[in-house]
Amino acid sequence: MVISEKHDHPVRNDSADVDVKNGIIQEGKVQEGKADAALDFLRAEDTVGAVEVDEKTLVRKIDWMIMPLMWAAYNLQYLDKVLINYASVMGLLSDTNMRTNEFSDLTLAFYVTYLFFELPTGFLMQRLPTAKYLGLNVTLWGLMTTLNCTAKNFGGLMTLRVLLGCFESSIAPALILITSMWYKRNEQPKRMGTWYLGTGTASIMGALVAYGLLFYTSDKFKSWQIMFLIFGVITIVVGICIIIFLPDNPMTSKLTHAEKVLAIERLRENRTGIENKHFKWPQFVEIFRDPQTYLIIIIVASMNISNAAVSSFTSLIIKNIGFTTKETELLNIPNGAVSIVSILAASYTASRYDQRCLCVVASLTIGLLGGCLLAFSPKDMKAAQLAGNYLTQVIGSALPILYSLAGANAAGHTKKVTMNAILLMSFCLGNILGPITFRTEDEPNYIPAKIALVITVAVAIIFTFVLRYYYIWENRRRDKRHEGEVHQENSEFLDLTDRQNREFRYKV
Numbered sequence: 075m076v077i078s079e080k081h082d083h084p085v086r087n088d089s090a091d092v093d094v095k096n097g098i099i100q101e102g103k104v105q106e107g108k109a110d111a112a113l114d115f116l117r118a119e120d121t122v123g124a125v126e127v128d129e130k131t132l133v134r135k136i137d138w139m140i141m142p143l144m145w146a147a148y149n150l151q152y153l154d155k156v157l158i159n160y161a162s163v164m165g166l167l168s169d170t171n172m173r174t175n176e177f178s179d180l181t182l183a184f185y186v187t188y189l190f191f192e193l194p195t196g197f198l199m200q201r202l203p204t205a206k207y208l209g210l211n212v213t214l215w216g217l218m219t220t221l222n223c224t225a226k227n228f229g230g231l232m233t234l235r236v237l238l239g240c241f242e243s244s245i246a247p248a249l250i251l252i253t254s255m256w257y258k259r260n261e262q263p264k265r266m267g268t269w270y271l272g273t274g275t276a277s278i279m280g281a282l283v284a285y286g287l288l289f290y291t292s293d294k295f296k297s298w299q300i301m302f303l304i305f306g307v308i309t310i311v312v313g314i315c316i317i318i319f320l321p322d323n324p325m326t327s328k329l330t331h332a333e334k335v336l337a338i339e340r341l342r343e344n345r346t347g348i349e350n351k352h353f354k355w356p357q358f359v360e361i362f363r364d365p366q367t368y369l370i371i372i373i374v375a376s377m378n379i380s381n382a383a384v385s386s387f388t389s390l391i392i393k394n395i396g397f398t399t400k401e402t403e404l405l406n407i408p409n410g411a412v413s414i415v416s417i418l419a420a421s422y423t424a425s426r427y428d429q430r431c432l433c434v435v436a437s438l439t440i441g442l443l444g445g446c447l448l449a450f451s452p453k454d455m456k457a458a459q460l461a462g463n464y465l466t467q468v469i470g471s472a473l474p475i476l477y478s479l480a481g482a483n484a485a486g487h488t489k490k491v492t493m494n495a496i497l498l499m500s501f502c503l504g505n506i507l508g509p510i511t512f513r514t515e516d517e518p519n520y521i522p523a524k525i526a527l528v529i530t531v532a533v534a535i536i537f538t539f540v541l542r543y544y545y546i547w548e549n550r551r552r553d554k555r556h557e558g559e560v561h562q563e564n565s566e567f568l569d570l571t572d573r574q575n576r577e578f579r580y581k582v
Contacts, residue, residue, distance in 0.1 A: 110347035110487070112338045113567035115325045127336045132329075136256050136337065139327070141268055143312075143320045144249050147212055149272030150309045151245045153280050154219040154238065155184065157305060158231075160284035160406070161298035163389045163399050169296055174390075174517060176228050178509040180235050187239030189502035195244045196495035199251065200353060200487065205320040208248040213313030215241035220306025223299035246477070246501070247494035254481040254490065255323050255348050258341060259581055260428055263478040267421020270474035274417060274467075277410030280305075285403040323349050342566040345578045350487035350569045357488035357571055361496065364573065366483060366580075369541040370493075371500045374476055376534035377438060378504025379511070380445065380469050380527040387512055387520075388463065391448070394518035395459045405460065412464045416440070416471035421478075430479045431542035431582055434472040435535055441469030442531045449524035469531060473501070482581040483545070486571035504530075545580040552579065 158166065162177060199207055218238045225231045253265050283304065287297035321327035324337040325348075341348060361367055388409060393402040416437060424433040444465025451458035476497070484493035511523035556576045562568075565575055572578045 109564075110350050110567040110569045111323065111325060112341070112348040113564055116335070116338065116567075127332050129336065129340060132333055132336055133257075133261070135329070135333070137265075140252065140256065140320060141265065143316050144252065144269040145272050145275075146312045147208065147245060147272075147316060148249060148269045149276045149279075150212070150305070150312055151215070151242050152273045153276035153305055154215060154309055155242065156276070157219070157222070157280060157302060158235075159387070159389050160280050160403065161301065163393055163402055164284060164288065164298040164301070165296055166298050169298075170225065170227050170231060172228050172231075175513065178512050180228075180231055181509040182506055183232055184235045184239040184242075185502040185505040187236045188243045189499045189506065191240050191243040192247070192495040192499045192502070193492075196247055196491045197353065199244065199248060200491045201351060203322040204248055204251060204255075204349075205322045206317055208244055208252075209313050209315075209317030209320065211241045211244040211248075211313075212316055213310050216306050216309030216311075216313055218306075219302055219309055222302035222306070223295075243498070246498050247491070250477050250481050250494050250497075251490065252320075253478075254344070254346060256337065256341075259344050259346075259478075259482040260425060262481055263421045263424035263430065263433075263475055266474040266478045266481070267417050267424075267471075270421075270477070271414055271417050273470055274410045274413030274415075277413060278407055279410075281403055281406035281410065284406075285400065288400055288403060325349075344482070345566050345570075345575055346482070346485040346490065346572075347487055347567055347569050352488075354486070354488040354569075357486045358492050360486075360571055360573060361484070361489050361492045365544060366541065367493065367496060369537055369544065370476065370480060370497060372537045373434075373534045373541065374473075374497055374500035375504040375507075376530045376537070377441075377469055377472060378501050379508045379530040380441065380466060381501075381505055381508060387509075387523075391463055391520070392460070394520075395456055395463075408464055409467050412467040413470055416468040417474060420471040420475055424475050424478065428581065430475050430482075431538050431545075434475050434479075434538050437468050437472040437475070438531050438535045438538070441466050441472075442528060442535065444468065445524060445527040445531055449521065449528055453519065466527065472534075479581065484572060485575060485578055486569055489571045542582050545582045549579050549582075552576070 158177075158180060166172070167174075167177060195211075215238050218234050218241065222231065222234055225234060249269055250266070253262055253269075257265050283301055284297075287301055290297045290300065324334055327334065327337075329337060338348065389402055389406060392405050393399065397405060420433050420437050423436075424430050444462045444467075447458050447462025447465065449462075451462065453459070480493050480497050481490070484490045508523075508526075511526045512520055513522070516522055559576060561577065565577060568575075570578075572580070
């Protein structure tokens with residue numbers, strides 16, 4: 075690809091009224107700091123000369139620069155969050171004198187804190203260097219994971235779970251934001267699927283380590299204490315690496331100057347911008363006036379009621395089917411394999427065919443089948459029960475596609491940050507409601523919880539179709555209303571929202 079020669083980025087005098095009102099354009103000129111940081115970079119830097127830069131080579135370089143760290147962070151956040159799942163059948167409950175209801179409360183507390191901190195962490199993420207802020211939070215939650223090995227009772231575990239939720243609340247919004255800073259909209263599902271693979275790899279790693287520690291026989295430490303210590307220290311190391319090596323944005327990365335310019339220019343077609351450190355109240359308010367916001371809330375919250383069963387109660391479900399503790403830990407391994415395969419398939423298909431909503435429906439439908447097997451197959455049919463448990467893992471593969479949907483269809487940096495926060499708050503809401511369905515009086519089969527899984531996934535499927543129809547309708551309306559309209563110079567980097575930018579079209 076050829077990098078174009080330097081120009082002054084003129085702006086049409088008939089720019090949209092909203093641009094002038096928000097102070098982006100005054101006297102026909104883009105004001106410093108009001109537009110996207112990418113436009114400020116292009117205006118300030120020398121881009122004279124036609125420099126040949128191969129785009130595919132650049133994308134591979136970007137992949138190797140940021141994807142391993144993003145995968146490692148997401149892998150560890152999922153693992154650190156669900157270590158308590160493995161510990162539950164390694165003696166944690168008896169060693170700390172907990173009952174099932176109290177164990178459910180630990181899961182509940184994590185997601186309540188996670189939800190509460192989403193908006194504050196979104197605000198801080200916009201104001202502070204994104205990667206540095208993420209790395210600090212990874213380091214701190216690694217410390218909380220490590221300290222779990224010192225907990226002696228329910229109160230100590232509860233305190234650490236609350237703090238873990240506080241620090242982990244930054245992970246998904248940060249990774250969605252970073253992905254949208256570096257990749258085109260059609261590239262995003264595959265990349266988000268790549269770092270989201272951490273859920274599957276974490277399941278395998280956790281199950282293998284937990285199984286190995288079951289053979290530990292010393293009385294000095296409990297096996298579950300060693301597990302928390304190992305993964306906590308690893309997380310702290312990864313957090314420090316993120317602070318040092320992960321770039322905050324393309325403009326401040328270690329790419330060559332020509333590569334930076336191309337990395338920015340190739341994202342014009344996204345029309346979602348890269349970064350703006352100014353918090354804009356009109357964009358914050360707009361997110362609550364946007365119909366897509368409420369449809370995404372319903373879909374994400376509904377599908378993630380089942381996520382609580384998948385992430386925190388899988389070991390108990392498998393064990394209650396009729397397996398021993400060691401068999402349970404080994405049978406957790408296929409959960410990760412199913413998760414990996416389904417994530418790869420869903421993210422590849424969404425990128426290949428540019429059909430996000432239909433891929434979400436496909437994943438949820440397979441998960442719905444799994445929920446039906448768990449809820450309605452006879453207790454003595456172990457194979458059907460176990461198959462149902464594995465098929466519910468496919469539900470999680472819909473989440474990175476929804477991440478990419480929000481990343482592609484919310485423009486304007488403040489609106490993007492807020493949308494990410496709301497999406498993760500919805501994720502938390504589902505996970506808060508999920509543990510409530512697992513009650514002590516329903517042991518050992520937890521039939522009401524399994525039926526709730528079936529109903530909520532069905533609701534998510536219905537509203538995904540509604541969201542897709544809304545996007546199609548809105549795109550057609552815009553095509554008809556703005557047919558023949560002239561392109562506004564640099565509208566891609568004026569930090570306009572998807573509703574302000576007349577040229578924006580939604581991905582379905």
